Amino acid sequence: MGYDMTSLVPSDQAFYDIIPGAGSTPVGWATLLVTFGTRDNYRPKYVNFEVAEFETSDHAILGRPSVAKFMAIPNHTYLLLKMPAPKGVLSVNGDLQTSYACEDLQTSYACEAKNIELSDTLERSRNSVLVAQVAKNLPVDQQPIPAKESTSESQLAPAVATKTIVLRDDEPRKTAVSGASLDSA
Template sequence: MGYDMASLVPSDQAFYGIIPGAESTPVGRATLPVTFGTRDNYRTEYVNFEVAEFETSYHAILGRPSLAKFMVIPNHTYLLLKMPAPKGVLSVYGDLQTSCACEAKNIELSDTLERSRNSVFVAQAAKNLPMDQQIVPAKESTSESQPTPVVATKTIVLQEDEPHKTAVIGASLDSV
């Protein structure tokens, strides 16, 4: 991991929404200094981080409390954070390609977790079924499995010089 277990303070703050459908109870909390800016103009605040034991494409997520501490004004469209500093406004720019790559990785990871959870549920449900219900029904022939229209239909030719081009319309419609 990248943290020292001795420096973690116990935490019972479960959180949700980082990976869709997955919750986590942190292994602990660490308070670390976070600095934005340059040597000439910077801002440092101490931020509480909850340390979790699950895979994600992000190394750290700064939530609303952290942004409020820095008095950040975020602009999500331009991936831009602006905050006050001793020598003027600090602008922190994000990287669109990195942001898209992280989001794609996070979606892929959550899909994998969801499939894994679903397969566990299916396996558990199958164990509880009586043997006579575990038989897979024989596949029906394709002609029997074709859906039948609820209303009466008729086939019309779209162009007289190309009779193979047709459309199916309701039987009560005119073929004008």
């Protein structure tokens, strides 16, 4: 990745929804000047970017705060972003050819899934190292003693009675759990 580690401001704020179901801690953040438009009609703004150490198909993601800062209106169907500028409305078009090249969704999903899995593994590994480092620095009297395994049932139990419902007669292993007092209508 092409960022200079010395220009990053450290960050310990996790962000979510990049890796589905998990948060990620960025390496840091940097403020960069982002400009849309042409020499005759342009719109510059400083935008804060979180820098993460994982690969996705996107190089940068402009979130809602950035879109609001530019007072832009995105239209995802037409790959179009419109925003006001000094000499009229700016229209920023997405690359339809690149979008059509990603038409093979199974390949695209498989690639993204592989990147997500790799990112998740790296994040867990990084967190494990941090926990181990903190644990090493704890005095012996403050280190937690692992609890003995209990042979009794789990302490987690539903607050209300439940029942298992077979979803398809031809596939009895596919079931759902429902409240026991619910009607089967």
